[in-house]
Amino acid sequence: MILNSPLSQRGQTASQSVLRIDFEAYFEAIKNLYHPTENPNGTFPLNVAENKLSWPMLRSHIEHLTCEHDIPDWVANYTNSTGSPSFREKVASFYSEFLTHCEVNPEHLALSAGATSVIDLTSWILGEPGDVAVFPSPCYPVYKQDIQNKSGMERYDLITHHNIEDLANGPLLNIKHLEAALKDIESQGKRFRLLVITNPDNPTGGMYSQSKLNGFSDWCISHNIHLIVNEIYSLSLINTQHPELKDDYPTPTSFYSFANIMQQRQSEYLHHWYALSKDFGASGFRVGMVYSLNKTFLEAYNNLNGPSMVSNYTQWMFELVFSDEDFIEKYIQNNQKLLTENYLTVIKALRELQVSYAPARGSLFVWLDLSEFLKENTQELETELWNDLYKQTGILLTPGNGFGHTQHGQFRLVHSCFPQKELEVAMKRFVQFVENKRKA
Numbered sequence: 001m002i003l004n005s006p007l008s009q010r011g012q013t014a015s016q017s018v019l020r021i022d023f024e025a026y027f028e029a030i031k032n033l034y035h036p037t038e039n040p041n042g043t044f045p046l047n048v049a050e051n052k053l054s055w056p057m058l059r060s061h062i063e064h065l066t067c068e069h070d071i072p073d074w075v076a077n078y079t080n081s082t083g084s085p086s087f088r089e090k091v092a093s094f095y096s097e098f099l100t101h102c103e104v105n106p107e108h109l110a111l112s113a114g115a116t117s118v119i120d121l122t123s124w125i126l127g128e129p130g131d132v133a134v135f136p137s138p139c140y141p142v143y144k145q146d147i148q149n150k151s152g153m154e155r156y157d158l159i160t161h162h163n164i165e166d167l168a169n170g171p172l173l174n175i176k177h178l179e180a181a182l183k184d185i186e187s188q189g190k191r192f193r194l195l196v197i198t199n200p201d202n203p204t205g206g207m208y209s210q211s212k213l214n215g216f217s218d219w220c221i222s223h224n225i226h227l228i229v230n231e232i233y234s235l236s237l238i239n240t241q242h243p244e245l246k247d248d249y250p251t252p253t254s255f256y257s258f259a260n261i262m263q264q265r266q267s268e269y270l271h272h273w274y275a276l277s278k279d280f281g282a283s284g285f286r287v288g289m290v291y292s293l294n295k296t297f298l299e300a301y302n303n304l305n306g307p308s309m310v311s312n313y314t315q316w317m318f319e320l321v322f323s324d325e326d327f328i329e330k331y332i333q334n335n336q337k338l339l340t341e342n343y344l345t346v347i348k349a350l351r352e353l354q355v356s357y358a359p360a361r362g363s364l365f366v367w368l369d370l371s372e373f374l375k376e377n378t379q380e381l382e383t384e385l386w387n388d389l390y391k392q393t394g395i396l397l398t399p400g401n402g403f404g405h406t407q408h409g410q411f412r413l414v415h416s417c418f419p420q421k422e423l424e425v426a427m428k429r430f431v432q433f434v435e436n437k438r439k440a
């Protein structure tokens with residue numbers, strides 16, 4: 001710590017803690033983006049979890065709606081800190097109809113500026129500094145900062161497997177893993193406070209079955225551990241019955257929303273996160289939600305959410321979007337079709353190369369294994385490979401670093417950043433890179 005610093009100790013630490021190690025390369029890459037005619041040698045940043053495939057459809061609908069309707073007066077004023085009552089009602093009907101498939105009481109919902117704010121505030125309310133939040137590995141890297149920066153909670157990466165092939169039938173987390181983590185955390189004199197599951201998962205795209213979710217819920221409740229399921233990718237589903245994909249899915253698993261279990265259990269230890277950032281490709285609008293039946297949690301949330309409120313204009317706009325259920329239905333179907341086409345484009349290239357991947361049932365990702373190119377299982381060699389791929393092909397993947405996995409050389413590819421024809425160009429470059437590397 002620098003004495004007499006104009007910053008607090010917290011501020012000094014924050015000034016040294018980068019949000020993401022791949023952001024610098026990302027901001028460089030987007031200055032030179034691929035374009036089929038204007039920049040055919042440009043880059044393909046496939047590292048940030050954005051869905052750009054369905055924005056044209058959503059944009060024209062938003063443009064139409066905002067031209068057709070006058071802005072109501074309430075938009076210019078303050079509203080409830082957890083979201084305007086009318087928008088929360090629309091969100092609740094959207095949940096019931098499309099997401100959770102069970103009735104949701106708008107009073108049990110709170111909205112903040114994106115899932116990041118929701119995660120930050122949830123952990124602040126539920127955990128003490130030094131408490132532990134457990135994530136089955138590999139897992140979305142930024143959870144670490146979200147639960148740590150303000151709340152001071154620690155991230156614990158729970159290892160359930162080493163090889164990517166082990167994920168062929170979906171996520172492996174079971175009660176034995178949880179028991180072992182609990183023992184390990186308690187032996188360090190710490191408290192296992194939260195279990196966070198992302199369903200469908202980031203980065204593997206795996207999906208948790210209803211029976212697994214039931215088991216985790218009962219185990220967490222019996223140990224006074226909060227279980228949070230983040231369903232931020234729940235409408236971004238891959239068509240696992242597609243003729244060219246179905247062999248990857250020997251066991252059927254359909255998406256089952258955790259909200260149903262919450263309503264059956266009525267426990268103050270179960271919570272649910274969502275946001276419009278991924279399924280609606282609307283990360284820039286900053287709309288995130290927490291759903292909980294814990295009254296005191298919601299009261300605390302209401303008292304703390306002031307700095308993270310969603311702008312009323314955005315709430316009004318999405319209220320209009322959610323009022324048109326026919327549009328939402330078509331949007332979801334079309335989005336899933338586009339996601340499946342892009343996913344298949346990547347899978348075809350990986351199959352041709354015999355590069356292993358985790359079969360995804362949802363999300364925007366392919367989690368793939370290039371560890372054959374690492375002479376040793378080290379972070380340094382993985383970073384070298386990641387840079388090498390970017391320098392030679394312009395393709396920027398999300399490096400495995402930060403996902404908390406033991407096997408280096410595994411990367412996340414976001415397949416929804418470019419339209420399918422353009423993604424094909426990226427995959428041609430990728431195939432060439434792997435083939436050259438194997439020949440070398």
Ligand SMILES: Cc1ncc(COP(=O)(O)O)c(C=O)c1O
Pocket residue numbers: 049113114115116117140198202230232275276277283286287288
């Ligand atoms: C699992 C998960 N949670 C939260 C977020 C952050 O979402 P938001 O942009 O709504 O803050 C992401 C973004 O990649 C994510 O993958």
